[in-house]
Amino acid sequence: MTETALRLDGLTAGYGALTVLHEVHAEARPGEVTALLGANGAGKSTLLAVASGLLRPSAGRVWLHDRDVTGLGAERLVRRGIALVPERRQVFSTMSVMENLLLGAHHRMGRDPRAAVRLDVDRVLGMFPALARRTGQLAGSLSGGEQQMLAIARALMARPSVLLLDEPSLGLAPLVAREIFSVIAALPEQGCAVLLVEQNARAALAIARYCYVLELGRVAKQGRAEELARDPAVHAAYLGGRKEDVDAGGDLSPGPDRPHHARSA
């Protein structure tokens, strides 16, 4: 049996009269990064909005660890373990880095002991040393890369079992993006399921086990990341059409061996 953390089952969703997603099926498994690729406007952010509870689907179900959570709002889903790092970071810009982190643990306040929250603050700051030096600084005054780190750190403070990331490398210098990807690649080690939306397909495929390609709100392709990376069509559309780059990149190995069952759409 395949263990699934998040399962999107026949999702149809949109905004008013505009239907963006058409019967989308997708899954994210614990301990893995699952990539979601697609052109601008394909519906990737909309899919994450539905998965995180910001947007209600008009049809279909959202399953979290085999519990139906369709229609629960974002403020309730984060308690159940789904955290979204939204497009364009959305940090609390006029609040300090520390306050942003404490807000990330908001739903744990009064439930978890303060000491546990403090430990988590130290843990996430350990993942992002750049933030550790700036805990008193206003989030809005951080660089783009630091804001992205803060957005991820804030989501981790919720102790999610499913982490949704929307274009974390958007607008970042390559070096900064690489640092962020290396953190993301390590996230599944604690058993978290990561669903990663990216424009930088190369970097996403390098750290993902499984990948979906969304076109016009439909899953056009899916498969193991290293297989999709070699797919000529995916290549042409998302990897700049130069296969040598992928081969030379050499970082598309399947990663630590785990049995990986074929999935049906």
Added chain:
Amino acid sequence: MTGELAQYAVTGVMLGSIYALVALGFVTIYSVTGVINFAQGEFVMLGAMLATILVNDGTPLPLAALAAVAGAALAGALIHEIALRPAWRRVSVIGMIMITIGVSVAVRGLALLAWGSDPRPMPAFTPGPPIELLGAVVTRQALWVLATTAVALAALYVFFQTTALGRALRACAVNPTAARLVGISPRRMALASFVLSGAIGALGGVVLAPITFATYDMGLMLGLKGFVGAVLGGLANPPGAVAGALILGLLESAATPISSAYKDALAFLVLIVVMIARPGGLFGGSIGRGGL
């Protein structure tokens, strides 16, 4: 001459303190929900009325004050739950603001029915002759107003900066979507902002009651003055709102000897001038949420 100036200054700051408490109610609800609550003045009336009735019935003052503040906070909760919660999402912000105007008319009407139209006197907190201060003659109750406002402002600051609820309210003001993503319910924060604003406004009413007496319709003008103070400060800026309210109080105090009849008109004249010349308030920035 300096005595006269000091007199105007003290009167102005005292007036401004009451306006400041009302203005902070506007700012709190506006920052968290985007709605301008024109029923804000009614919280002042409820505070003054409840405290006056209780004290005249023989309730000890501290208890009466506490009950009045709690009563108005409860009224804030009820207003949110009954009049506003069903309308969220279905009604535009303008619609919501119109609902609050309707609520204020309804509360005033109910107050008239329940308590009549006669002003109700309330004894000063501490009896005794006025005190001379920097050449100005200050009533003891005016000092109560100043001290209470100062303590309330400090308490609000501590609340917003150091408590989890205060932080959640600020987060909701800064970025409501991100707030939902960390588990903060905007509806609950809206409710909390109404409760808090009810309490702040009522506190102003309690300390003001011995000076102006409690009347069923006192909330109307006080609400509008507080609104002008809040707009002067930029609407989403608490220190700005306090400063704007104090400036308004001082202007009114200075204008009183010229013509006390036009004192109330002055507030709206100031409002119009500021809206035209500095739509973002006296202290720059732009009117928008993101404050607290």
